[in-house]
Amino acid sequence: MRLYDTYTRSVVELPAAPGPIRMYVCGPTVYARAHIGNARPFIVGMWFRSWLRATGYEAELVHNITDINDKIYEAAPGKSAELAVRATEWYLEDTGDFGLGLPDHLPKATESVDAIVHFIEELIASDHAYAIEGDVYFRVASFPEYGRLSRQRPDQVEEQEPNALKEDGRDFALWKANKPETEDTWWDSPWGRGRPGWHIECSAMAEEIYGPAFEIHGGGLDLVFPHHENEVAQSRALGHPFAAIWTHNGMLRFTGEKMSKSLGNVTTMREAIDEWGAETLLVFFLAASWRKPIDYSDDTVAQARARLETLRNAFTLPAAEHDEGRWETFAAALEDDFDTPAALAVLHEWASAGQLELLRRGLEVFGLGGIAVRAEAPPEVVELARRRAEARSARDFESSDRLRDELAALGWVMRDRADGYDLVQEQS
């Protein structure tokens, strides 16, 4: 299995099965309903895990919940903890609707403060961080490799979060002293009441679960700098190898621009799922390479929906003799940097060729196995269909067409065959 690695900007080979392959994929900051772009790292991560397991790997996925953050304090003054809990539930509900299961671990920053504090203490002890007036900052100058992940020269890195307390404008906060007027949650620490900075939680949680080294760290392309750059710095400053491979998914775009809450051009996951259904959205994501941007528009999602129906219809057609040898083309596409558009093309070829067993198995990798299962028609539908079949064989086409309309009104389509008919539920 080969994957593109941001750190080396090249396609690298994964350790051979059974691995293990331990993945950490950055999750959401929980202050609002997540948008459909936020679904991409989750979906891609769950697909990776699914494929790795299907090919004999021991794969694990950590997906963190950032429930301590300025955005949360801003969005719910005085009630930030309640908002974080509610928004976490939304996120789990929305991502759960994709039918891909749960990550193996869903650590929360609020439940990892001990590990975070311990991590910061180690950084201070090794002179990679310093405490001042209740804040703690990472000393960027102490880590010569700073900037390597995002390909920036350390001396060109600009000031992060301007602040007069810092030794160096590039330094970033590991711990922030509590600001009682705006921050209604805090934790005690050796530096006083406060709360963790954003970047440290991922280093601490990843290492708390996996130890100092693991295989894959993923997230959106917009996290490369500063978030992931700071994570590597924190961990490697302590001599920990941290992630071996970095995977960054492309951004979802809306009318040509990145969909993001700060631009306000978002469709929430909830809205997207309600409008199109989870299966269509999965096909939508499948149709583009995980590293490339995708435009979210009615037109592109409608194309995905049409493809989904084509694949679904395959299961109403006669099956050909199973040909296990054809699995290889599908596998090869995914082994090659997880090329899902190429794999999707193979699914269509199987659909046309009547390789229904392969098609079902291939769909299952992506959480789409459900489309292989046809809905059972309720008794009144079965009865209408029987009557229409009768009318048809009596060549009473007027009644036949009327009954067909009645079925359509109930959401069912009759597909006549030479030797009978199929009853298929209309997909909306």
Add this chain to the structure above:
RNA sequence: GGCGCCUUGGCCGAGUGGUUAGGCAGAGGCCUGCAAAGCCUCGUACAGCAGUUCGAAUCUGCUAGGCGCCUCCA
């Protein structure tokens, strides 16, 4: 300004040196009482310019356009 990515037929989107991607939409046909579903046929595309090469969508350079990060961001 710094770093990086992208540009394929009406649309989405693989491919990365030489033989069909695949899909959506559209046209014609087959099938059907008519449909639906399916099947068959039809596009001969690779931003532009220059170069390397026997040969380039695929490599190199330049130009144009677009996007991302450099501040919170999946």
